[in-house]
Amino acid sequence: MDFHDSPSEAAFRADAKAFLDAHAPEKLGDYWSDDQSQEEVFAQHRAFQQTLAAHGFGAITWPEAFGGRGLGPIEQIIWNEELARRGLSGSLFTVGIGMAGPTIIAHGTDEQKQRYLAPLLSADEIWCQLFSEPGAGSDLAGLATRAVRDDDDWVVNGQKIWSSGAHYSDFGILIARTDPSVPKHQGITYFLLDMKTPGIEVRPTIEMTGDSHFNEVFFSDVRVPDAMRIGEVGAGWGITQTTLMHERMAMGGIEGMLSFDDLREFVLAHGGRIDGVLRDEMARLYGWLKSLQLLNARVVTKLGRGEMPTAESSVMKLAIARIMTKAADVALRAAGPEALARRGYWQNQFLFSPAWHIAGGTDEIQKNVAAERVLGLPRDADPSRELPFEDLQRQ
Numbered sequence: 001m002d003f004h005d006s007p008s009e010a011a012f013r014a015d016a017k018a019f020l021d022a023h024a025p026e027k028l029g030d031y032w033s034d035d036q037s038q039e040e041v042f043a044q045h046r047a048f049q050q051t052l053a054a055h056g057f058g059a060i061t062w063p064e065a066f067g068g069r070g071l072g073p074i075e076q077i078i079w080n081e082e083l084a085r086r087g088l089s090g091s092l093f094t095v096g097i098g099m100a101g102p103t104i105i106a107h108g109t110d111e112q113k114q115r116y117l118a119p120l121l122s123a124d125e126i127w128c129q130l131f132s133e134p135g136a137g138s139d140l141a142g143l144a145t146r147a148v149r150d151d152d153d154w155v156v157n158g159q160k161i162w163s164s165g166a167h168y169s170d171f172g173i174l175i176a177r178t179d180p181s182v183p184k185h186q187g188i189t190y191f192l193l194d195m196k197t198p199g200i201e202v203r204p205t206i207e208m209t210g211d212s213h214f215n216e217v218f219f220s221d222v223r224v225p226d227a228m229r230i231g232e233v234g235a236g237w238g239i240t241q242t243t244l245m246h247e248r249m250a251m252g253g254i255e256g257m258l259s260f261d262d263l264r265e266f267v268l269a270h271g272g273r274i275d276g277v278l279r280d281e282m283a284r285l286y287g288w289l290k291s292l293q294l295l296n297a298r299v300v301t302k303l304g305r306g307e308m309p310t311a312e313s314s315v316m317k318l319a320i321a322r323i324m325t326k327a328a329d330v331a332l333r334a335a336g337p338e339a340l341a342r343r344g345y346w347q348n349q350f351l352f353s354p355a356w357h358i359a360g361g362t363d364e365i366q367k368n369v370a371a372e373r374v375l376g377l378p379r380d381a382d383p384s385r386e387l388p389f390e391d392l393q394r395q
């Protein structure tokens with residue numbers, strides 16, 4: 001395992017640091033906190049993204065021809081680390097820049113790239129991901145939203161759920177079933193969707209944080225021009241894999257989510273409650289964090305050799321969920337009843353922590369991947385893979 005930057009990585013890190021020293025704001029507002037209005041936070045994030053885009057730091061892995069920096073996943077990790085060091089992680093534009101953009105670049109037509117990439121990079125147009133459905137999350141290929149061809153359009157009917165940010169998004173990446181007569185992975189097509197199209201209803205869901213991060217999105221005879229289809233009809237599952245691969249990268253590492261120093265300061269500020277149990281939990285958390293950093297170094301080393309991490313990403317995702325949950329728990333135990341009196345960062349983290357175990361693939365699914373790829377255990381049998389989708393629905 002190599003813990004050091006190569007000369008070219010060190011040069012990129014130095015460029016990134018110099019740029020951020022010169023141009024980064026002190027702080028970026030938290031969309032989910034009560035300290036500022038959501039409009040103000042949005043404007044701050046957009047202004048920062050526009051500064052990044054203007055200096056070629058808006059999308060590290062996009063090709064230079066589309067305004068990116070043309071670098072690889074290691075430089076993306078370095079960039080994420082430098083943002084995290086300054087407390088500037090948590091962009092509101094991750095779905096667009098980290099997921100929709102790379103998918104359009106990989107599979108879109110020249111016209112689609114021309115139309116969508118520039119406003120996406122400048123955050124003038126915001127994107128959401130319309131994949132999960134009430135009956136299709138872990139088994140995403142079981143999705144039932146239908147798109148039926150009608151002249152130059154597709155007519156979409158169905159429902160999505162957990163669509164983060166759909167209530168403030170201009171566009172969505174949508175997968176829908178276009179052929180139910182073939183097995184479930186084969187009859188899916190990938191579309192871009194203008195969220196202002198008639199027939200789309202976005203219903204925010206209120207979470208226990210009191211916020212509405214997610215939405216239900218309903219489609220009633222929504223007409224999507226064929227020009228907004230990405231890739232071939234029926235080839236959507238493969239294109240979805242491109243999006244999901246970039247999603248894992250866009251989610252970033254633990255450093256952007258948790259600062260152990262901030263947690264320690266918070267706990268020390270509530271010093272009256274520090275006892276043996278809390279000390280033990282802090283020490284355990286520190287150990288987990290250090291182990292995760294070692295795993296991260298292994299992933300970076302693999303990427304540096306041109307290999308793709310697979311099971312490591314699943315184990316990292318499991319560890320991140322566990323660490324975030326434990327950190328919020330420790331913070332609230334240190335704060336005691338005072339934690340109930342106001343809404344702050346750790347209160348939000350505590351209420352949000354179940355989501356870490358679900359978003360981007362549940363704990364159980366990550367364990368399945370680790371069981372298959374690390375332990376070599378057999379894959380779960382899935383007879384539904386071979387049957388026409390319409391026959392599954394009848395069962």
Ligand SMILES: Cc1cc2nc3c(=O)[nH]c(=O)nc-3n(C[C@H](O)[C@H](O)[C@H](O)COP(=O)(O)OP(=O)(O)OC[C@H]3O[C@@H](n4cnc5c(N)ncnc54)[C@H](O)[C@@H]3O)c2cc1C
Binds near residue numbers: 129359360
């Ligand atoms: C914070 C957050 C943001 C999200 N944002 C988006 C978004 O923007 N767009 C979007 O499309 N989706 C989004 N999602 C949805 C997310 O991708 C799904 O919630 C996730 O894939 C799980 O699917 P599900 O909720 O349908 O659970 P299910 O798949 O129904 O799972 C229910 C339970 O069964 C278990 N289970 C399922 N299959 C297996 C198996 N084979 N083996 C063992 N256990 C299994 C699961 O682990 C889970 O405990 C978001 C979710 C969260 C929490």
